[in-house]
Amino acid sequence: LMVWLRRCTHYLFIVVVAVNSTLFTLNAGDYIFYTDWAWTSYTVFSISQTLMLIVGATYYLTFTGVPGTATYYALIMTVYTWVAKAAWFSLGYPYDFIVTPIWLPSAMLLDLVYWATKKNKHSLILFGGVLVGMSLPLFNMVNLITVADPLETAFKYPRPTLPPYMTPIEPQVGKFYNSPVALGAGAGAVLACTFAALGCKLNTWTYRWMA
Numbered sequence: 001l002m003v004w005l006r007r008c009t010h011y012l013f014i015v016v017v018a019v020n021s022t023l024f025t026l027n028a029g030d031y032i033f034y035t036d037w038a039w040t041s042y043t044v045f046s047i048s049q050t051l052m053l054i055v056g057a058t059y060y061l062t063f064t065g066v067p068g069t070a071t072y073y074a075l076i077m078t079v080y081t082w083v084a085k086a087a088w089f090s091l092g093y094p095y096d097f098i099v100t101p102i103w104l105p106s107a108m109l110l111d112l113v114y115w116a117t118k119k120n121k122h123s124l125i126l127f128g129g130v131l132v133g134m135s136l137p138l139f140n141m142v143n144l145i146t147v148a149d150p151l152e153t154a155f156k157y158p159r160p161t162l163p164p165y166m167t168p169i170e171p172q173v174g175k176f177y178n179s180p181v182a183l184g185a186g187a188g189a190v191l192a193c194t195f196a197a198l199g200c201k202l203n204t205w206t207y208r209w210m211a
Contacts, residue, residue: 010063013202014056019080039180046137046184051195053077053103054132057110058124058199067115074107102139106132121200129193137184
C-alpha cells in the first residue's frame with residue numbers, strides 16, 4: 001500500500017508541477033507585444049521559465065535517480081505548452097503555432113551534470129543550477145527570431161481596448177539598455193540554484209509524508 005501511495009503522490013506532484021510550469025510559461029513569448037517594455041519583459045519571463053523548469057526537472061531527476069529524466073520533464077512541459085498554445089491559436093489568439101522547445105537544451109545540461117558528477121545532489125544544485133540559469137535566457141532569444149513580427153500582428157489582430165493591466169505606464173522607462181540575456185542569465189544562475197535545492201527538498205518531503 002505504501003509503495004502505491006508513494007507512487008501516486010509522485011505522479012500527482014509531476015502533473016501539478018508540470019501543469020503549473022506550463023501555465024507560468026504560456027505567455028513567455030508575449031514580451032514581443034510589449035514594444036516599449038520588451039527587454040524588461042524578456043528578462044522577467046526568462047527568469048520565471050528558468051525557475052519553473054529547474055524545480056520540476058530536479059524533482060523528477062532526483063526522484064527517479066536516472067539521468068535523462070530532466071530532459072523528459074522538459075519534453076512534457078513542451079508538449080503541454082504546444083497543446084495549450086494550439087488551443088489558444090484555434091480561438092484566434094495571435095501567436096504562431098510553433099513554439100520553440102527552449103527548455104530541452106537546458107534540461108539536457110542538468111542531466112549531464114547529474115550524470116557527470118555521479119549523481120551528486122549538491123553538485124546538481126550548484127553546477128546544474130548555474131548552467132540552467134545561464135543557458136535558458138540564451139535559448140529563449142530563439143523565441144525572438146521565430147515569432148511573428150509584432151507590428152504586423154498588431155495590424156492583423158486589432159484590439160479596440162486594452163485591459164487595465166496591459167495599459168502602458170511611462171513607456172521607455174522600463175527598458176533595459178544593457179543586455180537582457182546577460183541580466184536574465186545572471187539573475188537566473190543565482191536563483192536557479194535555490195530552486196534546484198527546492199526540487200531536491202520536494203523529493204525528501206514526498207518520502208517523509210509517505211513514510
